Amino acid sequence: MKLHIFAGLAAATALVSTAPAFAEPGDWMVRGRVIGVLPDEGADLSVGGTALAGSVDIDDQYVPELDITYFFTDRIAAELILGVTPHDVTATNVTVPGVLTDAQIDLGDVWLLPPTLTLQYHFDTGSAFKPYVGAGVNATFFFNEDEGPVADGIEYDPTIGFALQAGFDYDLDGVPGGWAFNADVKKVWIEPDVEVNLTSALGAALGGAPSVKVNADVEINPVIAGLGFGYRF
Numbered sequence: 001m002k003l004h005i006f007a008g009l010a011a012a013t014a015l016v017s018t019a020p021a022f023a024e025p026g027d028w029m030v031r032g033r034v035i036g037v038l039p040d041e042g043a044d045l046s047v048g049g050t051a052l053a054g055s056v057d058i059d060d061q062y063v064p065e066l067d068i069t070y071f072f073t074d075r076i077a078a079e080l081i082l083g084v085t086p087h088d089v090t091a092t093n094v095t096v097p098g099v100l101t102d103a104q105i106d107l108g109d110v111w112l113l114p115p116t117l118t119l120q121y122h123f124d125t126g127s128a129f130k131p132y133v134g135a136g137v138n139a140t141f142f143f144n145e146d147e148g149p150v151a152d153g154i155e156y157d158p159t160i161g162f163a164l165q166a167g168f169d170y171d172l173d174g175v176p177g178g179w180a181f182n183a184d185v186k187k188v189w190i191e192p193d194v195e196v197n198l199t200s201a202l203g204a205a206l207g208g209a210p211s212v213k214v215n216a217d218v219e220i221n222p223v224i225a226g227l228g229f230g231y232r233f
Helices: 004-020
Strands: 026-036 042-045 050-058 061-071 075-080 084-098 102-114 115-121 129-146 153-156 159-169 180-187 193-197 213-219 222-233
Touching: 026 180, 042 084, 050 213, 061 084, 061 222, 075 129, 102 153, 115 159, 115 180, 129 153
Parallel strands: none
Antiparallel strands: 026 061, 026 222, 042 050, 042 213, 050 084, 061 075, 075 115, 084 102, 102 129, 115 129, 129 159, 153 193, 159 180, 180 222, 193 213
């Protein structure tokens, strides 16, 4: 009988020792991902308060990204993502009565710095598969604006918006700390005000207007999907 008890205890100990480790309070996790930034774009265009027909097209980009996560408890954590993305921008189907009809205007390119902070809840599944959900805030800054071959200048205002997140880590070694595979998807709301100076392109056609500035309320609102690896310590 004693032998059966000892055998059972030994088996239980072995099972616990090989069970995938869950995060502990005070743990950090650093991940490197390759992300796709996939804008769901649109824009309202106007000149001097008069609405113009047209919208905007912003290309998809795939770039490396770094994120850092801190666990306040075994289930509650905060994640900060860091990365920059370049995007080509085109005004599409722009119509100015008597001047342009369904025109495509190359607005050059711009770099985005969109640090995003989310508060996460991590589910303990009792396995190597560890899903999580999160919500938080994004601040997006624009730099290295290139107005392209048509505009005289372009200016993007920084924005603050919401972010939603879902993903999972999959333990690769089953020990406290260690390596994990990660998949993550975020929806981020980025809606800057943009001013495009088109005086050289449209000024003469508009009766020699000294200044022609197109204002755009732009919705970038990308889905950010990433795959990568993380290390918890």
